[in-house]
Amino acid sequence: QLQLQESGPGLVKPSETLSLTCTVSGGSISSSSYYWGWIRQPPGKGLEWIGSIYYSGSTYYNPSLKSRVTISVDTSKNQFSLKLSSVTAADTAVYYCARHMRYCSGGSCYSGAGDYWGQGTLVTVSS
């Protein structure tokens, strides 16, 4: 059974960098069938896709966050990570990691549903 687990500080100061890691167990991150993504949910609000990575290292980011986001992968540890710089109180949220289905056709690839999710971790931005 695939499992994803987020880890990282629960409190980050304004203007600093938020760093989270997602550890994947029960399956390999080096699969051509999936992307690995980060999604966040501010308290009482909806879901927001932050970005995704393919095991080869190709990254895809939400344009609204692109200037502050870096997602990386470590296939040797079966982990992928999120860094969000220059955080403000608006970045306070539950952060989820998830596995997304990957479809390829005619030379293009598309991201589909997130079939496995981590339990989520609350990150609060406050001094």
Place this chain on the structure above:
Amino acid sequence: QSALTQPASVSGSPGQSITISCTGTSSDVGGYNYVSWYQQHPGKAPKLMIYEVSNRPSGVSNRFSGSKSGNTASLTISGLQAEDEADYYCSSYTSSSTLYVVFGGGTKLTVL
């Protein structure tokens, strides 16, 4: 990029059927069959209920079904049960940027 449009809330009585709509554009819902639906109970992670518009993952009740017409996708829950009370989110691949995923704003389902 705007989120997909969902009603803020829907309600129904046990045993009834309800439908939640998810409206996008030809760049997302209308252009691709990569629409999915998630159920989220308070304090829990989202759970995949429907993928590729109408497919159910293993273990998801057949009371849940999905469909799409034009730029609008729909989730139908039949035979409502108390345990179905939750927030529901739709999601779609969108071509408005390089590999981009967009979510709906969420719908609160109340079982009366």
